[in-house]
Amino acid sequence: MYAVLQSFGLNGLQGFKVVVEADVCLGMDAFAIVGLPDSAVRESADRVRAAARNLHYRWPAGRVTVNLAPADVRKTGPVYDLPLLLAVLAASRQIRVPSPGTAFLGEVALDGSLRPVAGVLPMALAAAEAGVQALYLPADNAAEAAEACGSTGMCVYPAQTVTQVVEALEGETLIPPTEAIPFVPDSGPDACPDFADVLGQDMARRAMVVAAAGGHNVLMIGAPGTGKSMLAKRLPGILPPLTREESVETAKIYSVAGLLPRGSGLITTRPFRSPHHSASPAALAGGGSQFRPGECSLANAGVLFLDELPEFPRESLEVLRQPLEDGQITISRAAGSATYPSHFQLVAAMNPCRCGYFGHPTRPCTCSARAVQQYRSRVSGPLLDRIDLYVQMAPISYSELHGTGQQTSSAEMRQQVLAARQIQAERFEALGYQNVPCNARLSASQVREVCQMEPDADQLLKKSFDRLGLSARSHDRILRVARTIADLAGTEQIEVNALLEALQYRPQENF
Numbered sequence: 001m002y003a004v005l006q007s008f009g010l011n012g013l014q015g016f017k018v019v020v021e022a023d024v025c026l027g028m029d030a031f032a033i034v035g036l037p038d039s040a041v042r043e044s045a046d047r048v049r050a051a052a053r054n055l056h057y058r059w060p061a062g063r064v065t066v067n068l069a070p071a072d073v074r075k076t077g078p079v080y081d082l083p084l085l086l087a088v089l090a091a092s093r094q095i096r097v098p099s100p101g102t103a104f105l106g107e108v109a110l111d112g113s114l115r116p117v118a119g120v121l122p123m124a125l126a127a128a129e130a131g132v133q134a135l136y137l138p139a140d141n142a143a144e145a146a147e148a149c150g151s152t153g154m155c156v157y158p159a160q161t162v163t164q165v166v167e168a169l170e171g172e173t174l175i176p177p178t179e180a181i182p183f184v185p186d187s188g189p190d191a192c193p194d195f196a197d198v199l200g201q202d203m204a205r206r207a208m209v210v211a212a213a214g215g216h217n218v219l220m221i222g223a224p225g226t227g228k229s230m231l232a233k234r235l236p237g238i239l240p241p242l243t244r245e246e247s248v249e250t251a252k253i254y255s256v257a258g259l260l261p262r263g264s265g266l267i268t269t270r271p272f273r274s275p276h277h278s279a280s281p282a283a284l285a286g287g288g289s290q291f292r293p294g295e296c297s298l299a300n301a302g303v304l305f306l307d308e309l310p311e312f313p314r315e316s317l318e319v320l321r322q323p324l325e326d327g328q329i330t331i332s333r334a335a336g337s338a339t340y341p342s343h344f345q346l347v348a349a350m351n352p353c354r355c356g357y358f359g360h361p362t363r364p365c366t367c368s369a370r371a372v373q374q375y376r377s378r379v380s381g382p383l384l385d386r387i388d389l390y391v392q393m394a395p396i397s398y399s400e401l402h403g404t405g406q407q408t409s410s411a412e413m414r415q416q417v418l419a420a421r422q423i424q425a426e427r428f429e430a431l432g433y434q435n436v437p438c439n440a441r442l443s444a445s446q447v448r449e450v451c452q453m454e455p456d457a458d459q460l461l462k463k464s465f466d467r468l469g470l471s472a473r474s475h476d477r478i479l480r481v482a483r484t485i486a487d488l489a490g491t492e493q494i495e496v497n498a499l500l501e502a503l504q505y506r507p508q509e510n511f
Contacts, residue, residue, distance in 0.1 A: 001025075001060075003090035006103040006132065007083040008123040009075055012291050012331075012338025013252055015119075015126025019069040020080065022087035027063035033084070035068030038076045047078070047108055048085040055112040055162060060092035074336075076290050078107035079117045082136070085162060086169075095166050101133035104165070105141070112162045116140035118258035121251055124148035124156070136165050140262040142178040144255055147248065147265050149180060181265035185241035191269050192237030196409040198230050200400035205231070207391045207505060209413050212238045213420035214484030215438035217324065217346040217386065219309070222393025223363070224356045228349035232305045235347060236270045238414040239303075240421050246301040249341055253297050271302030273344075277311040285319040286331050291338035296323045299344035309350040310378035317383055320346070324386045327441070343441075346387065350379070360395060388440065388477045389505040420487040439484045444476055451479040453494040460499055468506065478502050 005020045031045045052059050066084055068075045083104040090097045098104075105123060107115040116138045124145035127135050135156050137145055142158035149156060155177040159165045167173040195205060204220065208231055211218045220228040242250075247266040254260040254267060275283060275295045286294030295304060296319070306312060323329045323342035330339045352358040353367040354375045367375070421438065427450065428436045436442060442450060453461065465475060482494045482502035489498065 001091045001093060003087050003097050005083045005087045005090070005098055006100070007080055007105060008103060008126050008130075009073070009079070010077070010119040010123055010256065011073065011336070013122055013256060013293075013340055015123035016073065017126065017130050018075065018080070018083075019067075020083040020087045021067040021069065022084075022091040023065045023067075024060045024088070024091045025063050025065075029061060029063070031064045031066075033066045033068070035066075035071045036074045037068060038074060040078050041068070041075050041080055044078065044081050044084050044108075047081055047110065048088065050110045051081075051085060051108045051112045051162065052089070054110060057089060057094055058092070060088065064088055064091075077117060077119070078115075079105050079119070079123070081108035082106040082114065082162065082165065086165070089166075096170055098169055099134075101131065102169075103127050103132045103135050105135070105137040106159075107138070108162060114138035114159055114161060114165075116262055119256045120145050121147065121248075121255035121260070124154075125252075128152040128154045136168070136175075143181055143263050143265045144251065144260055146178040146180040147251070183244050183247060183266055184268065185247070186269045192272075192410065193230075193234050194410045195231075195234050195238070195413055196407045198227055198234065198407065199403070200396045201227050201231065201393065204391050204393055205408065205413075207389050208235055208238065209416055210481065210484055210488065210501075210505075211235065211345065211347075211389055212413075212417045213438075213488055214388075214424075214480060215345060215440035216388035216481060216484065217440070218348070218389045218391060219384070219387045220347075220349045220391045220393055221352055222349075223360050223395055224351065226393040226395055228393055229305075229307060232274075232303070232307075232347045232349060233272065234410060235345070236272050236303050237410040238417050239270050239345075240418060242268065242270060242301060250301045253293050253300055253340060257293050257298065259298070267301075271299050271344075272305065273299040273302070274305040274307065277306070277308045279312065279316055281313070281316045281319045284316050285323075285329055286338075286340060287333070291331050291333070291336075293340045294329075296320065296329050296342040296344065297340035300341050302344060304344045304346050306346070306348045309348040310375055314378060314380070317379060320383060321386065324383075345440075348387070351375075362395075384507065385471060385473050388481050390507045391505065416488060419490075420484065423487045423490070439480045439487070442480055442483075444472075447476045447479050447483075451483045451494060452492075453479075453482075453499065454496065457482075457494050457496045457499045460496060460503075464503055474506070478506065481505060 001024045003022050007018045007020050008015050009018045089095045107117050120141040121144045125148040128148045139158035145156045157175040158178050168175045251266045273295050284295050327343045329342045353372045355366045357363040358365040482498045485498040485501050486494045
């Protein structure tokens with residue numbers, strides 16, 4: 001006796017169709033799962049057999065063989081529990097064989113209840129593309145799966161137990177399909193702390209507006225207590241709201257990582273990730289036997305904040321090069337490879353030296369000149385060359401702490417950012433640039449076309465290029481920052497003042 005069902009698996013961030021075939025024949029009692037299953041899939045044998053018994057089904061006598069096709073692709077996780085159990089019951093003629101347009105996902109508990117699994121959103125998207133009409137899965141995964149329905153006509157049916165699924169297939173009890181949650185991005189200023197809480201640091205606040213307006217990476221350098229972490233945590237609040245495309249892409253990453261809140265749909269706020277400085281290369285880049293995404297990918301469409309930058313292991317920092325340059329990161333292992341999007345804004349903070357008080361106006365530094373250089377050299381030149389804005393943080397004075405002046409709020413700063421982003425969007429659309437959301441994403445050839453300078457500004461950049469010994473990458477980054485500053489000012493060409501401000505954000509000679 002034979003039965004076949006549809007399910008879906010996960011390879012990195014892409015879902016793929018899995019055909020679950022069950023065969024029951026005479027012979028000694030045995031249960032075999034084939035098709036490159038991992039340990040979690042092999043353990044399904046014991047889970048589904050106990051669940052069938054507790055649901056008062058008869059486990060078929062003889063040899064039971066389940067094949068997960070395609071047989072040359074590794075299957076991981078407990079997602080195949082539900083289709084595996086239903087296939088065995090259908091092969092032994094205890095339930096009706098589901099129609100070909102039906103698919104199943106979910107982990108089965110020993111009492112027959114369904115537990116949520118990771119990676120449902122990309123698998124549901126793959127199911128919709130494959131023409132699946134009905135997708136049965138655990139109720140806790142239904143909201144994210146419903147986001148894949150769109151105009152495809154696929155219905156997502158949430159179930160609490162295997163019995164509910166069987167009764168729905170037999171036509172005894174109907175399960176209402178889940179409706180997609182309307183996508184409404186959260187308001188940035190309301191979802192984050194307010195910049196009005198930050199006292200002083202006018203240059204740093206201005207740098208944050210420039211960074212948000214152009215999508216630029218930032219490095220803040222200053223003594224402890226100057227507000228570096230406060231500024232970083234408030235940056236997401238002035239960024240533009242998430243687009244639906246960004247939300248779907250980021251939600252897929254969180255779904256694969258098992259971090260998407262149960263019962264929720266898409267991600268509605270820009271991520272803010274702040275890993276500890278002891279993070280390993282795998283923690284930042286991702287990896288493991290199941291290609292789990294790392295912090296670089298979890299910060300997609302948001303902010304990756306690295307506090308105490310020189311304290312991170314050198315090999316961990318070096319993995320940032322590819323995502324900063326390409327906007328994606330590829331994880332390669334013996335079992336295969338996976339590519340995750342990593343379009344994040346890097347915000348880093350560091351002390352000027354190990355003790356933290358090099359150059360402080362009142363507190364003496366206890367580090368030698370060699371110790372200062374060794375501390376700063378922990379961050380490699382190629383990584384520093386990928387940072388657009390360097391901000392020197394001065395200590396806060398007593399008058400600034402007790403001043404009565406009103407600081408600019410996040411809502412006001414966000415209006416400046418949105419106006420500059422609108423200018424960029426209109427420019428990119430007129431030039432036919434595809435998938436370029438901000439100035440920081442301009443390619444080298446696009447920089448030449450977009451970043452037109454006045455003659456005086458061109459002469460200034462030429463002199464600065466020779467005097468500062470800039471690389472080609474640094475040259476382009478200065479132009480991108482100057483373009484953003486000009487957009488904030490509402491000028492079409494890059495003027496001298498915009499270029500001077502962009503040069504001000506380059507590192508000092510003693511860095």
